[in-house]
Amino acid sequence: MSKILVIADQKDNKIKKSTFEVLSEAKKLADASGSSLEAVILGEAIAQEAKVLAHYGVSKIYTVENSMFKNYLNRPFIDGLKKVIDASSPKLVMVPTSESVKDYLPGLVGATNACGIMDCSAVSLDGGKVQIERPLMAAKAVSKMESSDDLVILSIRSGSFDAVEADTSLSCDIESVDLGTVDIKAVFKELISAQSDRVSLDDANVVIACGRGVKDKSGFELVEKLADVFGAAVGSTRALVENGIAEPSLQVGQTGKVVSPDLYIAVGISGAVQHTAGMSNSKVIVAINKDEEAPIFSLSDYGLVGDLFDIVPKLTEAVKELKAN
Ligand SMILES: Cc1cc2nc3c(=O)[nH]c(=O)nc-3n(C[C@H](O)[C@H](O)[C@H](O)COP(=O)(O)OP(=O)(O)OC[C@H]3O[C@@H](n4cnc5c(N)ncnc54)[C@H](O)[C@@H]3O)c2cc1C
Incomplete structure (x- = not known):
């Protein structure tokens, strides 16, 4: 070599x-x-x-x-x-x-x-x-x-x-190195992309991802608040993208992005292989799910079994308090 x-x-x-x-x-x-x-x-x-x-x-x-x-x-x-x-x-x-x-x-x-x-x-x-x-x-x-x-x-x-x-x-x-003359066959016209001030999924150390368990936009916003206190990127399963709750650019998985943050928190996500294909390389995985049999737990380092609408606000407050001290 x-x-x-x-x-x-x-x-x-x-x-x-x-x-x-x-x-x-x-x-x-x-x-x-x-x-x-x-x-x-x-x-x-x-x-x-x-x-x-x-x-x-x-x-x-x-x-x-x-x-x-x-x-x-x-x-x-x-x-x-x-x-x-x-x-x-x-x-x-x-x-x-x-x-x-x-x-x-x-x-x-x-x-x-x-x-x-x-x-x-x-x-x-x-x-x-x-x-x-x-x-x-x-x-x-x-x-x-x-x-x-x-x-x-x-x-x-x-x-x-x-x-x-x-x-x-x-x-x-x-x-x-000089690029020289390029025989361009297509020209750039316009980039249409989602605008966000949040840290991008590609570079985030912490990703908090939502699944169908968050139900609707207000459930999604609950998770966004948790992401804010962590300074984390927000991810999503395809289920939420398909029903218009999350932007397509947030999808993690086989047909979305592959991420490998230090911490991945999966909220209301079952753990379908098409999703885990995009996050299983994360260093520490935490799952919040009300179904203790959900496949995501077999991949997780820490699991919280319970209702996300109960857990996420408490977790948000706890992290806020920890950061304030
Ligand atoms: C070709 C192909 C490609 C695909 N590519 C992707 C991809 O790139 N990314 C992707 O994510 N999916 C992909 N999918 C879809 C994938 O198969 C799953 O359908 C999808 O990941 C399921 O998303 P989910 O976990 O949000 O929903 P569900 O499987 O419906 O799981 C929802 C979970 O939320 C839990 N829950 C519900 N309510 C609460 C509550 N109140 N508190 C706590 N937990 C709760 C439930 O117990 C459940 O485990 C693909 C599918 C196909 C066929």
């Missing part, structure tokens, strides 16, 4: 937590295999933020800055990353899974003639071979795969690895 390249993910010029998870694992793999570790970040004005990548043991950082990265389009990402992959010539490329990565990765794999595998949860290196594990069918099964291709590009499922502490004494070379 010669070189590992990590593609950093960022939003609003801030590197996402999932990047540090992938970098930490990539560094372990690089050290164990005697490979070097490099990173690339693309953005509108990302040079300053890019320096943070060095704190995870990267020996070189590539930056690709262009106003085209302000609003996501796949072509500039594919072109920019192909240029960096050609310059860096890695054996293995790792990138945290995200909506945009799901969109551009097949194009990048085609453009670089690589072996591409999406949404991996474990990676190991054996000589020239890259071995991976990949959860399937709402994480009920795991597929093991191996590639000895010259270039292997993997997207990594959020929460699969722990991020190590950043070592701020570390620094490295930063090379700016």
Whole structure:
């Protein structure tokens, strides 16, 4: 193994937590295999933020800055990353899974003639071979795969690895790569998205998620109050999204977001596999449910059996009091 390249993910010029998870694992793999570790970040004005990548043991950082990265389009990402992959010539490329990565990765794999595998949860290196594990069918099964291709590009499922502490004494070379002219086939028109001042699900340390048990909008707001005292993100099951109580962007699960916070509190959620596929990597799981047989309890570290309309306000007051003292 010669070189590992990590593609950093960022939003609003801030590197996402999932990047540090992938970098930490990539560094372990690089050290164990005697490979070097490099990173690339693309953005509108990302040079300053890019320096943070060095704190995870990267020996070189590539930056690709262009106003085209302000609003996501796949072509500039594919072109920019192909240029960096050609310059860096890695054996293995790792990138945290995200909506945009799901969109551009097949194009990048085609453009670089690589072996591409999406949404991996474990990676190991054996000589020239890259071995991976990949959860399937709402994480009920795991597929093991191996590639000895010259270039292997993997997207990594959020929460699969722990991020190590950043070592701020570390620094490295930063090379700016020119994106050049991009043959754009589609233009950005408008982004229509839910607006919220709340912490985003992707980066939250605490997620409080509601299920059908909250019944209606006022039950949902009760849980939002609990989230406020925690400074947490609010998540939801698909049941609440389908009946219009929660925004689609809050859905956690197989067809929603995959999250891995330090604390996940599931309120009035039964624990269907399609939901747990999106949260089972959370560090500590607490469930509040009136049915002691609810499957979510088998996954939980702590369970509160009872009526959420009784428990949630009490918990909110208790956390408020604790924070005040
Ligand atoms: C292809 C496919 C993809 C899917 N993708 C997703 C996905 O991404 N995410 C997702 O979440 N779901 C997904 N689903 C739906 C999933 O199968 C479940 O239907 C859904 O997760 C159930 O949501 P729930 O737990 O809120 O509701 P329910 O299963 O109805 O559970 C409600 C729970 O609330 C409890 N409860 C009720 N009242 C109270 C109370 N007063 N106090 C305390 N507890 C109470 C009940 O005991 C129950 O356990 C998908 C389904 C399919 C077929």
